Amino acid sequence: MERSIENIWKEGFLKSDALVAPKINNLYNQKSIHIIDKFKRMFKINLIAIVVFSFGFLIVSFFVGIPITGVMFFITLSILVFINKKLLNGLDKIDMGISSYQYLKVFNQWVKKQVSINEKISKFLYPIIFISMILGFWFKDAQGMPLGKRLVNEVLKAFPDIYLVYGIPLIGIVIALLITILLGFFGGRIYKWDLNIVYGRVFRKLKELMTDIESLRS
Amino acid sequence: MSSDFYKTSILPFAGIIIKLCRAYTNSQEDFEDYYQEVCLQIWRSKDKFREESQWSTWVYRVSLNVCLTLLKKNKKNAKPFVSDAITIEATESNYAFADESLNLLYDAIRKLSEIDRAVIMLYLDEKSQKEIAEIIGTNPNNIGVRVNRIKIRLKKILDGKIN
Numbered sequence: 001m002e003r004s005i006e007n008i009w010k011e012g013f014l015k016s017d018a019l020v021a022p023k024i025n026n027l028y029n030q031k032s033i034h035i036i037d038k039f040k041r042m043f044k045i046n047l048i049a050i051v052v053f054s055f056g057f058l059i060v061s062f063f064v065g066i067p068i069t070g071v072m073f074f075i076t077l078s079i080l081v082f083i084n085k086k087l088l089n090g091l092d093k094i095d096m097g098i099s100s101y102q103y104l105k106v107f108n109q110w111v112k113k114q115v116s117i118n119e120k121i122s123k124f125l126y127p128i129i130f131i132s133m134i135l136g137f138w139f140k141d142a143q144g145m146p147l148g149k150r151l152v153n154e155v156l157k158a159f160p161d162i163y164l165v166y167g168i169p170l171i172g173i174v175i176a177l178l179i180t181i182l183l184g185f186f187g188g189r190i191y192k193w194d195l196n197i198v199y200g201r202v203f204r205k206l207k208e209l210m211t212d213i214e215s216l217r218s
Numbered sequence: 219m220s221s222d223f224y225k226t227s228i229l230p231f232a233g234i235i236i237k238l239c240r241a242y243t244n245s246q247e248d249f250e251d252y253y254q255e256v257c258l259q260i261w262r263s264k265d266k267f268r269e270e271s272q273w274s275t276w277v278y279r280v281s282l283n284v285c286l287t288l289l290k291k292n293k294k295n296a297k298p299f300v301s302d303a304i305t306i307e308a309t310e311s312n313y314a315f316a317d318e319s320l321n322l323l324y325d326a327i328r329k330l331s332e333i334d335r336a337v338i339m340l341y342l343d344e345k346s347q348k349e350i351a352e353i354i355g356t357n358p359n360n361i362g363v364r365v366n367r368i369k370i371r372l373k374k375i376l377d378g379k380i381n
Contacts, residue, residue, distance in 0.1 A: 005323060009282040009342040012320025013237075022250040215281055 036091075036107050036207060039202050043088055046198065047081050055079060061136065069136025076128050080121060087114050104210050111203070115195065122191035126183040134176055228257055231277045237343065241327050241335045244286040254290070257286045271368065278345075279353050282336050289332060309367070326375040330368060337361065338368045 002189075012018060054077035061070020087110075094106050138148030148168070155162060155169055163170045183190075196203075228235075239252040260280050267276050314321050327335055333354065340350040347365075351358035 003319065005376070007371060008317075008319045008323045012315060012317040012323070013233075019233045019236050020238060021229065022253050170235065 013134065035202060035205055036094075036103070039107075039111075039199065039206075040088070040091060042199060043084075043091075045127065047084055047088070050077050051083050054081075064073065065140045066136035068139055069180045072132030073137070076125060076132070080125065083117065083121065084114075087117065101210075104206065108206065111206075115192070118195075119188040119191055123184050124188035126187045126190055127180045130180055131176075132182055223261060223264070224257065224274075226271070228260055228277075231274055233282050234278055234343065236275060238285055240324060241339055242289050242332075244328070252285060253289055255288060256281045259284045275349060275353060278340070282353065283354055286332055286336075294352045322376060323372070326372050329375055330371065334364070334368050334371075337364055340371065341365045341368075 054074045058070040058168040061073070091107070091110055094103065094110070138146060140147040142150045152164075152167060152169060165173055188207050221364075235256050236270070237251060238255065238378075239249050243249040243252050250317060260277060267273065271279075315324070327338060330338065336354055337350060339355060347358045347361040350361050
């Protein structure tokens with residue numbers, strides 16, 4: 001008698017060998033490679049975005065009359081990208097043949113090193129960005145005169161007794177210096193806050209995965 | 219993924235995953251890759267399970283979506299389907315089932331379109347038309363007609379092979 005497809009299906013799966021689940025001991029390798037690949041992709045995109053932004057800003061800065069800001073931005077961000085690209089190259093050297101746990105551990109060490117270096121850079125990066133903005137706008141042409149000088153003239157009209165250092169109000173210098181110091185002081189924290197927004201989810205997954213593997217190892 | 223999660227939430231439903239992955243792969247190696255990826259995705263998206271459906275239905279849905287995604291990804295590198303060659307390869311790598319009729323049925327199922335494969339697998343696994351529609355995301359009224367058409371097609375393929 002001819003068997004229906006329903007019968008073939010039912011009888012076929014009654015045999016014990018039909019539904020043997022394959023071993024999944026390679027799963028953690030796949031997962032760790034997936035997380036690290038995701039991080040690498042995000043990291044590369046981030047670096048490309050910085051390069052595009054610094055180029056774009058450089059061009060725009062010439063049009064809006066703040067080339068000093070544009071050039072300083074470009075140089076600072078180029079150094080930042082160069083250092084991080086070097087760090088990223090180090091990530092590619094991680095041997096994928098090692099165990100998942102080792103792989104994640106090496107990656108974690110790389111992340112810590114990368115965060116530590118960028119934290120130090122940020123202590124200079126944010127003050128430099130601030131100074132470049134001040135300088136850019138200070139020397140921006142305002143009807144044949146630098147904007148800073150015009151601003152000082154306006155201030156002098158209102159406060160003729162104001163104390164000047166090299167033609168700049170002392171109070172202005174103090175405020176700018178204070179902001180620069182604060183940015184230097186909090187630069188590392190600002191970087192970590194920024195890092196958490198961009199990579200927080202990946203880092204949490206990485207931590208979760210490592211805890212998971214560690215619980216299996218114990 | 220903890221081994222507890224695998225044992226309690228995936229392994230009892232491994233049958234569903236195995237049956238489905240078999241329908242979308244042609245070799246043991248691919249099958250194992252698909253199976254692992256499905257398990258991985260179930261684990262990864264377990265928090266998204268809202269208990270609006272049964273866990274088995276949800277597992278089915280995730281498995282199907284992963285298989286369809288992997289199939290699309292691998293399509294570019296896929297070799298053309300040559301049934302005889304695959305049967306030899308499958309036998310060599312212990313990919314084939316012990317039941318020859320089941321092997322022929324699977325070969326026939328693999329000749330169907332991606333969605334038809336899913337529909338017939340769900341039907342053969344005794345899912346209701348409503349459940350099939352819910353998993354695939356279609357109208358339940360069309361499922362019955364579709365199943366009948368697929369069965370006729372499968373029968374034709376199987377008759378051609380047997381004869």
